[in-house]
Amino acid sequence: MTALSGVRVLDISQVLAGPYAAMLLADLGADVIKVEAPGHGDHSRQMAPRVADNVSGAYLAVNRNKRGVAIDLKDERGRGLLHRLAETSDIVIENFRPGVAARLGIDYATLSALNPRLIHCSISGFGQSGPYAPRGGFDLVAQGMAGLMSVTGEPGGPPVKCGVPITDLGSGLFATYGILAALAARERTGRGQQVDTSLFETGLGLGVWEAVEYFHTGATSQPTGSAHRLGAPYQAFRCLDGHFTVGADGDRHWPRFCEVIGRPDLPGDPRFGTNADRLANLPDLVEQIEAQTSTRTRDEWLERLEAAGVPAGPINTVPEALSDPHTRARNMVVDVEHDTLGPLKALGPVVKLSETPAEVRTAAPGLGQHTDEVFGQLGVDADTIDGLRRDAVVA
Incomplete structure (x- = not known):
C-alpha cells in the first residue's frame, strides 16, 4: 500500500x-x-x-x-x-x-x-x-x-x-x-x-528571518557569507587544509567550542560573552577563532569537536555528499x-x-x-x- x-x-x-x-x-x-x-x-x-x-x-x-x-x-x-x-x-x-x-x-x-x-x-x-x-x-x-x-x-x-x-x-x-x-x-x-x-x-x-528582522527592528538584512544573522559563531571557519562549519552560538556549545580550540578565555571577554555581543563584534570573533583553527586540519578539528559534542561538519562537494556512508x-x-x-x-x-x-x-x-x-x-x-x-x- x-x-x-x-x-x-x-x-x-x-x-x-x-x-x-x-x-x-x-x-x-x-x-x-x-x-x-x-x-x-x-x-x-x-x-x-x-x-x-x-x-x-x-x-x-x-x-x-x-x-x-x-x-x-x-x-x-x-x-x-x-x-x-x-x-x-x-x-x-x-x-x-x-x-x-x-x-x-x-x-x-x-x-x-x-x-x-x-x-x-x-x-x-x-x-x-x-x-x-x-x-x-x-x-x-x-x-x-x-x-x-x-x-x-x-x-x-x-x-x-x-x-x-x-x-x-x-x-x-x-x-x-x-x-x-x-x-x-x-x-x-x-x-x-x-x-x-x-x-x-x-x-x-x-526569507522568514530577514522579514522578521525588518518588521521588528526596521533594519535591512545584509549578506553575511556563511554566517548566521541571528547567532554566532555559526559559520564556516578556515583550517589548515580548507574550511569546516561550526554551530556553537548557544550558551551550552560556545564554552565547549572555546575549550576545544584552546581559547577558554573567550567567553569571559566582554566582546564575546553573550550572543548579542558576539554578533556585534563578529569580525573580531572570527579573527580570534581562525587564528586557532588555521593551525590544524579539518579532520583533526571535526574529530575533537565531535568528541566534545559541538555541532560541526565538513563542507562536502556534491560527489562527497552523495558517497557519504550516511547518505x-x-x-x-x-x-x-x-x-x-x-x-x-x-x-x-x-x-x-x-x-x-x-x-x-x-x-x-x-x-x-x-x-x-x-x-x-x-x-x-x-x-x-x-x-x-x-x-x-x-x-
Missing part, C-alpha cells in the same frame, strides 16, 4: 517546479500522467546534462515514477482527450503563464466544471493575480525580486544567487503542501479547489532501471513513512511512451489513436 494509492495526477507542467511537485506525489504512489506536446515535449528534454544523445539528465531528475502521453493541446481533439483524462483525475498541475491555461481550455474554471472534485494547482512566476501576474517565471528573477539575492554572498560583495534553484524547488514543495491540504479538505467537503502558488511568493516565504544508509541514492539506458542512479525519497513509504519505481518516461496505454484505458479504440497519431494530435 502507498500513501496516495488510487490518486491520479495530470502533470501538464514543464522544466522544474511543476514536474518536481508531481514527482513527489508519484513517489508517494499517485498515478501521475505527464502530458507533453508532440515533437519537442518538456523543455527540459533539451537541457544539459546529456545522459545520452537523446536523453536529458535534467528531465530524468524530476519525472520518475510517471507515465507519459503526448497531446497537442492546441488541437480541439487533443483538448478533448485531456478533458476526458481530467474527468477521471484528482489533481492537475500546470505552470503556464496566467491566461495561457484558459486559452488552452485547461484552466480551473473549465476543468472543475467537468469534475467538481478536481484539485487544480497553478504554479507561476508571480501568481494568478496582482500587477506582475503576466510575467514569466524564472528562478533567478524571483530570487532577486524576493530579496534573497540581497542577503546572499559575502559582505560588500556583488549579488549572489543561491547555488540551487531555491524558488523553483521551493515552489514545488509549497505546491505539494497545498495539494495535500486540498485533498484533506476534499475528504470533508467533497469538492476540489484551486491551489495557486508562485516562485516570487516562495522567495518571500523563505547510503538513509537510501538517498537508489538505482532505477531505464527502458533504453539500463540502470541509472537517482536521489531517493527525502521523507520516510513507516507504513506507506515513498519509493522510486520507474525512470522518467519517453515522450508519449504510454499514450496507447493511457487512452486505451479511457476506452479510446486503437484505430482512433492511430488516426490521431497520423494527424500529430498525439505521439
